[in-house]
Amino acid sequence: MHGLGNSYIFLNLFSFSVEESILVDLARKVSDVNTGIGSDGLILIHPTAAADVGMRIFNKDGSEGKNCGNGLRCVAKYAFENNLVNKTQFVIETRAGNVTAEVFLDGDTVEEVTVDMGKPILNRQAIPMLGNDDTVISEVFEVNHHLLELTAVSMGNPHAVFFVEDINDAPLYDLGPLITNDDRFPEGVNVEFIEMISETEMHFRVWERGSGVTQACGTGACAAAVASILNGYAQKDTEVCVHLSGGDLFIKWAGDGRVWMRGKAETTTTGTFYWKR
Numbered sequence: 001m002h003g004l005g006n007s008y009i010f011l012n013l014f015s016f017s018v019e020e021s022i023l024v025d026l027a028r029k030v031s032d033v034n035t036g037i038g039s040d041g042l043i044l045i046h047p048t049a050a051a052d053v054g055m056r057i058f059n060k061d062g063s064e065g066k067n068c069g070n071g072l073r074c075v076a077k078y079a080f081e082n083n084l085v086n087k088t089q090f091v092i093e094t095r096a097g098n099v100t101a102e103v104f105l106d107g108d109t110v111e112e113v114t115v116d117m118g119k120p121i122l123n124r125q126a127i128p129m130l131g132n133d134d135t136v137i138s139e140v141f142e143v144n145h146h147l148l149e150l151t152a153v154s155m156g157n158p159h160a161v162f163f164v165e166d167i168n169d170a171p172l173y174d175l176g177p178l179i180t181n182d183d184r185f186p187e188g189v190n191v192e193f194i195e196m197i198s199e200t201e202m203h204f205r206v207w208e209r210g211s212g213v214t215q216a217c218g219t220g221a222c223a224a225a226v227a228s229i230l231n232g233y234a235q236k237d238t239e240v241c242v243h244l245s246g247g248d249l250f251i252k253w254a255g256d257g258r259v260w261m262r263g264k265a266e267t268t269t270t271g272t273f274y275w276k277r
Helices: 020-031 069-081 172-180 218-230
Strands: 009-012 041-046 053-059 089-094 097-106 109-116 139-143 146-154 158-163 190-198 201-208 240-244 247-253 259-263
Touching (some): 009 069, 041 069, 053 069, 069 089, 069 097, 069 218, 139 172, 146 218, 158 218, 172 190, 172 201, 190 218, 201 218, 218 247, 218 259
Parallel strands (some): 009 041, 158 190, 201 240
Antiparallel strands (some): 041 053, 089 097, 097 109, 109 259, 139 146, 190 201, 240 247
């Protein structure tokens, strides 16, 4: 399945079980475009007592993530269409906490999903980023002799957001791999470059922690919308259209502090993967 081109292999663990010991290697193997299936990672859909359905995310390098906006929309679509849930609004458990999702239907098919992504984390140490116990808004950030202005946000996973004049000139491939592994981020960081078009529209490109350049990042789009408001480019309670490489997401940071994400998810294929240790 994919959310705006951000693709994952999904395993339905309501139907079978997988040994914990093989998950890291399995994620790497299924994600390999040459010798596996090819994806940005592996997502497990599993039973849980804490919510209606559970989700675990493994990046293509085998590292485990805490949250994934595009993955959440895919899980919501899969769970409803495959009768894992029998209601249009339900709760998904992630490693970053429980998330409420609502599916919108065309007949029995999920056409769009809205997800309550919760409240952004803005405290530096909680993101986490090294330094004082404060927020990180338009802070000078030097990397490889480049001086950038950083706004840091966590949506259950850490994001470093940088605003640029022209998205086509964003140093995504040059600086993305350096920033994502920068020592100032002890858990690594997702890297976003943003061009504001208006108060309600932006261009977006991302280097994802553990995956590299991807077509879309749902939590990154949420972090970018929050950063745009923190820097005075947009306003709360107004939906922002985020143009990602794979398509558009619609993000609103509501007055109660919660971030809402609206967008599509698609199923591309189903099948059997023959595992070899």
